[in-house]
Amino acid sequence: MLRVLNSVVRFVTRAPRVQNVPTLPLVRNFTSVIPPTIAAPKPNLLSNPQLLQISSNIISRNLIKFSLNKGRRKSVKAVRRRFYRLHWGAWIRTMCGRHKKLWKKSGANKRRLRQHVMCNATQSYLLDKMAGRYWTKRRYYVDDPYEPYHTREEFPLSAQKPKVFVPPSGTVPYC
DSSP: OHHHHHHHHHHHHHSOOOTTSOOOOOOSSOSOOOOTTTSOOOOOGGGOHHHHSOOTTSOOOOOOSSOSSSOOOOOOHHHHHHEEEOTTSOEEEEOTTTTSOGGGSOHHHHHHHHSEEEOOHHHHHHHHHHHOHHHHSOOOOTTOTTGGGSOOTTSTTTOOSOOOOOOOTTOOOOO
């Protein structure tokens, strides 16, 4: 097969040129014989060096879906270190920069930085997947400072205490 291809390549290179016929580029591996005017090569995204530079704004999940030892999904340690999961499924985090340059921040700004921020539903769903089933279960700690925030009484699915019955206005309650 290789001998036949070599003979064809020699024939193509020795053939005389004919006028008024578009010339084809010499292709040694015969993958494509379409003239470049018809099929222009598409620009490759990887050939642009600016696109290869990884921006610092891109978040990398670092999630291992299959471990080498047992083949199980591993939890991301950065999620366990930076976030805290409440019993009703929401994740909270501290404000960034809460320890930096406190000498130039006002007292109100320092107080705001000491508070926690709740993650939205999309972020909570992503963090649940990154933490794994073991860390999404309820955990009970002694003298937990987050104990009042583990229940949501305004929603019936997570309410613990029974609601007080308030009769509609204009009716007399039974005594």
